[in-house]
Amino acid sequence: MAKWKVYVTRLLPPKAMEALYNNPDLEVEVNPEDRPLTRQELLENVRGRDAVITQLVDKIDAEVMDAAKGVKIFANYAVGYDNIDVAAATERGILVTNTPDVLTDTTADLAWALLFAAARCIVPADKFTREGKYKGWAPMLFLGQDITGKTLGVIGSGRIGTAFAKKSKGFDMTVLYNDVNPNPRFEAETGGRFVDKETLLKESDFISLHVPLLPSTRHLISENEFKMMKKTAVLINTSRGPVIDEQALVKALKEGEIWAVGLDVYENEPELTPGLAELDNAVLLPHIASASIETRTKMGLMDVDNVVAALNGQLPPNCINP
Numbered sequence: 670m671a672k673w674k675v676y677v678t679r680l681l682p683p684k685a686m687e688a689l690y691n692n693p694d695l696e697v698e699v700n701p702e703d704r705p706l707t708r709q710e711l712l713e714n715v716r717g718r719d720a721v722i723t724q725l726v727d728k729i730d731a732e733v734m735d736a737a738k739g740v741k742i743f744a745n746y747a748v749g750y751d752n753i754d755v756a757a758a759t760e761r762g763i764l765v766t767n768t769p770d771v772l773t774d775t776t777a778d779l780a781w782a783l784l785f786a787a788a789r790c791i792v793p794a795d796k797f798t799r800e801g802k803y804k805g806w807a808p809m810l811f812l813g814q815d816i817t818g819k820t821l822g823v824i825g826s827g828r829i830g831t832a833f834a835k836k837s838k839g840f841d842m843t844v845l846y847n848d849v850n851p852n853p854r855f856e857a858e859t860g861g862r863f864v865d866k867e868t869l870l871k872e873s874d875f876i877s878l879h880v881p882l883l884p885s886t887r888h889l890i891s892e893n894e895f896k897m898m899k900k901t902a903v904l905i906n907t908s909r910g911p912v913i914d915e916q917a918l919v920k921a922l923k924e925g926e927i928w929a930v931g932l933d934v935y936e937n938e939p940e941l942t943p944g945l946a947e948l949d950n951a952v953l954l955p956h957i958a959s960a961s962i963e964t965r966t967k968m969g970l971m972d973v974d975n976v977v978a979a980l981n982g983q984l985p986p987n988c989i990n991p
């Protein structure tokens with residue numbers, strides 16, 4: 670029997686690659702470069718494949734799908750799948766899968782790391798110490814914001830938003846949340862209270878974004894929203910960059926409309942809006958929310974399971990468009 674042809678657009682963790690290479694039914698090819706494929710390379714490499722494992726930086730649109738004629742599945746190595754035109758895939762009978770659940774806590778943990786870092790000036794304080802500027806304890810050195818007892822605002826009450834809010838329990842926080850509709854599961858697990866967006870923005874000390882990127886969530890946080898926030902507010906984004914209007918963010922940070930931001934994602938990733946990198950009250954990470962060895966391995970193994978199921982004519986466990 671001819672082997673199924675699988676293409677991987679970027680090298681995955683070793684255990685996931687082993688699972689692919691050790692499957693006797695698969696003929697696997699991987700992008701050999703340590704960088705994303707160019708558009709041209711993507712179009713060329715999907716040709717003639719039965720399955721493609723994609724990254725969130727690969728734009729999988731109708732043109733790619735038509736170049737990949739005969740492909741059965743695009744298995745995205747991410748929980749978010751805004752890089753894939755799912756409607757176009759469904760039209761063509763192509764399955765799309767993602768990697769939910771396994772990265773929920775890892776991503777929520779990183780949102781907390783950003784919150785702590787931004788609230789307590791961790792990054793500039795570390796830099797200051799390394800540069801030999803620390804000359805002894807001082808009463809006004811790197812004064813930040815308290816976390817315990819404060820109000821946490823969570824926008825997006827799905828899996829990651831819920832895990833993030835749950836972790837606030839040790840800090841005796843009041844949890845407010847906003848979503849399209851109230852979410853009884855979020856409330857049961859976190860004790861959070863549903864409020865409208867305006868109330869959340871006005872009352873929260875820390876605001877963390879956990880929404881998917883949709884037309885309705887693009888620039889969910891822009892000039893007006895920054896004006897509603899407390900001057901001491903800390904904003905965290907581990908969801909998708911375009912949820913924040915980054916120009917309005919730079920202005921809000923410069924003009925002291927909010928205290929600080931912690932970002933893992935950017936509006937024009939990997940580009941940063943001019944001015945952002947110069948700000949001491951911005952903690953900037955390179956989209957590493959799910960980047961633990963365990964989680965990235967699990968995500969890779971999930972992709973392999975999804976691919977193998979689809980190629981065997983079964984419904985993949987994490988199918989978005991069954």
Ligand code: DGY
Nearest residue numbers: 747748749956958959
């Ligand atoms: C995802 O899986 O969507 C995350 O953004 C990856 O870090």
